[in-house]
Amino acid sequence: MSELFSYDIVAEDPKTHARAGVFHTAHGDIETPVFMPVGTKGTVKGLLPQVVEGLGAQIVLANTYHLSQRPGSDLIEELGGLHDFMQWHKPILTDSGGFQVFSHGEFFKLSNEGVRFRAVDYDGSWVSWTPEQNMAIAQQLGSDICMQLDQCPGYPATRGFVQRAVELSSMWAERCWKAHTRPDQALFGIVQGGMHLDLRLRSLRHLEECGDFPGYGIGGYSVGEDHETMFETLAPLAGEHMPRNKPHYLMGVGNPTTLVRGVACGVDMFDCVLPTRTARTGTAFSSEGRLNFRNARFRRDDGPIDAACTCPVCTGGFTRAYVHHLVRQHEMLGSELISMHNLYYLIDLMRRARASIIEGTYSDFVDDWMASPAAIDY
RNA sequence: GGGGAUGUGGCACAGCGGCAACUGCGGCGGACUGUAAAUCCGCUCCUUCGGGUUCCUUGGUUCGAGUCCAAGCAUCCCCA
Numbered sequence: 001m002s003e004l005f006s007y008d009i010v011a012e013d014p015k016t017h018a019r020a021g022v023f024h025t026a027h028g029d030i031e032t033p034v035f036m037p038v039g040t041k042g043t044v045k046g047l048l049p050q051v052v053e054g055l056g057a058q059i060v061l062a063n064t065y066h067l068s069q070r071p072g073s074d075l076i077e078e079l080g081g082l083h084d085f086m087q088w089h090k091p092i093l094t095d096s097g098g099f100q101v102f103s104h105g106e107f108f109k110l111s112n113e114g115v116r117f118r119a120v121d122y123d124g125s126w127v128s129w130t131p132e133q134n135m136a137i138a139q140q141l142g143s144d145i146c147m148q149l150d151q152c153p154g155y156p157a158t159r160g161f162v163q164r165a166v167e168l169s170s171m172w173a174e175r176c177w178k179a180h181t182r183p184d185q186a187l188f189g190i191v192q193g194g195m196h197l198d199l200r201l202r203s204l205r206h207l208e209e210c211g212d213f214p215g216y217g218i219g220g221y222s223v224g225e226d227h228e229t230m231f232e233t234l235a236p237l238a239g240e241h242m243p244r245n246k247p248h249y250l251m252g253v254g255n256p257t258t259l260v261r262g263v264a265c266g267v268d269m270f271d272c273v274l275p276t277r278t279a280r281t282g283t284a285f286s287s288e289g290r291l292n293f294r295n296a297r298f299r300r301d302d303g304p305i306d307a308a309c310t311c312p313v314c315t316g317g318f319t320r321a322y323v324h325h326l327v328r329q330h331e332m333l334g335s336e337l338i339s340m341h342n343l344y345y346l347i348d349l350m351r352r353a354r355a356s357i358i359e360g361t362y363s364d365f366v367d368d369w370m371a372s373p374a375a376i377d378y
Numbered sequence: 379g380g381g382g383a384u385g386u387g388g389c390a391c392a393g394c395g396g397c398a399a400c401u402g403c404g405g406c407g408g409a410c411u412g413u414a415a416a417u418c419c420g421c422u423c424c425u426u427c428g429g430g431u432u433c434c435u436u437g438g439u440u441c442g443a444g445u446c447c448a449a450g451c452a453u454c455c456c457c458a
Binding site: 038039040041045046061063066093095096097098099100103104119120121122147150152190217219221222223249250251252253254255258271272273274275276277278279280281282283292294295296327330331332334335336 | 405406408409410413414415416417418
């Protein structure tokens with residue numbers, strides 16, 4: 001029942017592909033569907049770990065690439081691993097850094113061995129990675145879930161380019177699978193294939209052939225395509241073709257409406273920088289849609305960020321006028337309060353989705369959501 | 379009373395003969411999706427979009443003046 005890295009399906013919605021489950025890791029169980037806050041450099045920006053936990057976060061992300069640059073995986077290993085280093089004792093998922101490499105445009109070179117790229121966000125020096133080296137770093141960090149090294153094509157991209165990315169990612173998946181030995185860490189494969197269902201299925205097939213991955217990432221979405229384009233292939237992929245007994249992790253997504261719809265497609269895990277990044281620039285999710293707290297209309301607004309929200313900020317007496325003031329004055333607390341609110345918003349959304357799936361009423365949940373003002377902006 | 383300095387768009391500060399006028403702040407709005415992001419991008423004199431009216435004021439020099447000259451007004455500093 002609670003074997004490490006097993007995924008137990010608790011309930012399935014009768015009318016959609018939504019599932020509620022539990023994924024077991026060395027640092028505790030993860031109840032799905034779940035939203036995972038992003039803490040790239042070993043911190044969810046601006047928030048203490050206990051605050052993140054208090055918001056209901058079950059797992060956070062960190063990034064292999066960034067942490068290998070600074071402060072270095074050797075150092076983190078020496079200091080007892082990433083959990084101790086960042087004082088987060090629940091599960092951690094590390095992304096490989098493949099996304100970073102390929103989102104840096106012209107600053108990378110592929111070879112049979114691996115990838116060579118410039119650490120443009122640090123000192124600009126060239127870094128070489130093989131899938132084996134990438135796994136070695138992830139294992140030093142000691143995350144509970146690590147992602148294979150993959151190639152994430154952008155959008156638009158030619159079919160040929162996407163196909164080559166699938167082939168390379170498949171090859172790397174196999175090498176990652178063979179190189180990965182840490183027993184208390186789960187390695188997830190990543191399905192690529194852009195907006196082509198046949199390539200997606202081919203990618204999935206390759207992964208299933210090369211190893212028994214305990215979970216699957218779905219990469220290469222939310223890279224510039226519109227939402228409907230994504231759902232055209234995501235829905236059949238996650239809903240019908242991906243193995244039922246493994247978690248389906250839609251990487252880098254996203255906004256509240258996409259989460260609600262993604263769950264209906266059979267997605268179990270999400271991560272996104274959107275709640276924390278937009279928070280730092282003054283934008284809050286709300287039941288009224290997105291709110292930009294730099295706007296003058298909040299100057300005298302003595303209500304909470306979202307009257308329908310039960311987060312510590314909205315129930316803590318902090319007014320829109322105060323948040324507006326903090327944001328305008330570039331006070332750190334403004335970023336922090338909205339980050340808390342936004343993270344809670346998505347975490348709680350998934351918690352409510354889960355309850356609804358267990359009740360067997362998720363299709364109503366989706367309908368209600370889509371009819372609400374909260375769905376408008378996305 | 380004597381000497382020196384300065385007056386530019388909401389504020390601060392550029393500009394040294396071709397200017398609707400640099401830059402910063404402020405103001406208004408937008409973006410943000412496996413974080414190169416407490417960041418980035420617009421707009422910010424009036425306009426019937428042709429143009430119009432500007433750089434303390436008034437004269438003057440010049441094809442042309444925010445920029446040069448004169449006077450006035452105002453402000454600041456130093457010495458009495």
